[in-house]
Amino acid sequence: MSKKYDVYGIGNALVDIVTEVDNSFFEKNQVEKGVMTLVDEKRQHQLMKAIDMKKSRMSAGGSAANTMIGVNQFGGKSYYSCLVARDELGKFFLEDMKRNGVDTNLVYENCPEGHSGRCLVMTTPDADRTMNTFLGMSSFLSTDQINEEAIVNSTYVYLEGYLVASPKGTDALMEVKRIAEKNKVHTALTFSDPNMLRFFSKNFEQVVGASVDLLFCNEEEALMFSETDNITDAREKLKQAAKKFAITLGANGALIFDGDTFIEIEPYKVRALDTNGAGDMFAGAFLYGITHGHSYAEAGKIASLASSRVVSQFGPRLEPQQAQRVLKDLIEQ
Numbered sequence: 001m002s003k004k005y006d007v008y009g010i011g012n013a014l015v016d017i018v019t020e021v022d023n024s025f026f027e028k029n030q031v032e033k034g035v036m037t038l039v040d041e042k043r044q045h046q047l048m049k050a051i052d053m054k055k056s057r058m059s060a061g062g063s064a065a066n067t068m069i070g071v072n073q074f075g076g077k078s079y080y081s082c083l084v085a086r087d088e089l090g091k092f093f094l095e096d097m098k099r100n101g102v103d104t105n106l107v108y109e110n111c112p113e114g115h116s117g118r119c120l121v122m123t124t125p126d127a128d129r130t131m132n133t134f135l136g137m138s139s140f141l142s143t144d145q146i147n148e149e150a151i152v153n154s155t156y157v158y159l160e161g162y163l164v165a166s167p168k169g170t171d172a173l174m175e176v177k178r179i180a181e182k183n184k185v186h187t188a189l190t191f192s193d194p195n196m197l198r199f200f201s202k203n204f205e206q207v208v209g210a211s212v213d214l215l216f217c218n219e220e221e222a223l224m225f226s227e228t229d230n231i232t233d234a235r236e237k238l239k240q241a242a243k244k245f246a247i248t249l250g251a252n253g254a255l256i257f258d259g260d261t262f263i264e265i266e267p268y269k270v271r272a273l274d275t276n277g278a279g280d281m282f283a284g285a286f287l288y289g290i291t292h293g294h295s296y297a298e299a300g301k302i303a304s305l306a307s308s309r310v311v312s313q314f315g316p317r318l319e320p321q322q323a324q325r326v327l328k329d330l331i332e333q
Contacts, residue, residue: 004153005103006076006291008185010146010176011064011160012138013082014117015089017048019056021122026130031122036131036193038165044134047120059317060096061119062138063192063280064160066317069100070284070306073323076291079103079150081176085114085137100320105147112137127272127311135165142168143175151176152183155291156214158283161192164203173207188214189242190283191221198224208241215242216283222247231255235262246300248282254304258296265300268308281317282307285326301330 026033029050039047060069068078080102084090086109093116094108117138122130141163151157157180163169180187189212191197197204204225215238219231226237231247235257238245247255253267285306289299306326309318318326 003155004077005079005150006154007068007071007078007156007158007188007287008081008147008151008154008176009064009068009078009158009160010081010141010163010172011158012062012117012133012135012141012162013060013065013080013084013090013093014062014119014133014135014138015093016059016061016119016121017053017056018059018121018123019051019053021051021124023124023126025050025122031130031132033124033130034128035195036133036162037195039132039134041115041134041136044118044120044132047132051120051122058092060093060100061121062117062160063162063190064158065097065102066280067158067190067284067287068102069097069317070281070323071288072101073318073320074285074288074292074302074306074327075324076288077101079147079154081105081141081145081147081150081172083137083141083145084111084116086111087114087116089116089118090137103150105145105150112140139166140168141166141172143172146172146176146179148179151179151185154180154185156186156188156287158287159187159189159207159212161190161196161204164196164200164207170200170203170206174209177207177209177212186213188212188216188283188287190216190279191218191225194220194224197221201225211240212242213244215245216248216279216286217245218248218279219250244296246282246286246303248279248307254282254300256296256300263297263300265297265304268305270308270312272311278307278311281310285323302326305330
């Protein structure tokens with residue numbers, strides 16, 4: 001029996017403000033380059049004053065939100081549990097998700113008073129991305145936002161690693177995983193960012209538990225989680241945490257473990273302009289692939305080509321027609 005949703009995601013609801021800066025900006029404004037840093041509202045206002053807001057672009061974001069949108073753009077169907085405030089940014093977020101066909105647990109009129117979360121995404125000429133995030137209302141996401149019926153009616157649940165930064169967020173991840181496992185729904189987890197592993201490793205251990213069905217991470221996260229200095233040892237240790245996994249390797253493609261075999265996914269060579277959203281798109285395209293009859297190798301190719309298209313332009317995701325072009329181009333190869 002087919003499920004209503006291919007993927008049920010849970011994660012932060014943020015409005016991404018994407019801007020371009022040069023490398024001197026980070027030293028001048030005391031920002032750690034290349035990672036996601038949680039900041040308070042005052043600090044983010046300081047940074048927003050330092051950038052050129054007129055040249056910045058806004059979109060509904062948050063790591064797992066971008067992944068759910070990706071699933072839909074390729075032709076899948078997703079649901080997203082999140083939390084925004086009843087303010088202009090919250091309204092913008094929900095309207096953008098609706099435009100992209102993602103169902104959510106929220107009705108704008110019922111959202112609480114406060115400030116919705118936002119993420120300042122700073123891209124540099126070397127195509128790196130640095131994020132300073134004010135979680136706002138998202139920091140209060142808890143088990144209250146979970147929709148058990150939607151989980152049961154999904155093929156996969158997708159857990160955003162950023163949520164381990166708060167006790168309530170960690171509890172919500174664990175509860176979604178518990179409901180999924182009880183109802184034989186597959187579990188997928190993304191580590192999200194090296195800083196999450198650096199500062200919240202114990203929380204990750206709680207969420208992973210015995211294991212997850214599918215894990216997404218990049219090379220740095222794989223090495224950090226496995227406490228090794230090479231990918232060969234790391235991939236063996238990851239088998240203890242996940243039945244299957246995908247390690248993105250940047251310009252070197254990706255490494256997939258399908259439960260039996262390691263599959264090397266060749267990269268698509270492009271001129272990278274902005275790596276923001278590449279990992280999110282990889283996960284969204286991959287989840288679309290494996291829930292629509294594609295093998296892990298085929299899903300890896302879809303994900304690799306999709307993420308290469310994302311990094312060759314500014315912004316964290318593709319347009320729907322670009323996602324469909326990825327599928328068409330692969331058929332024609």
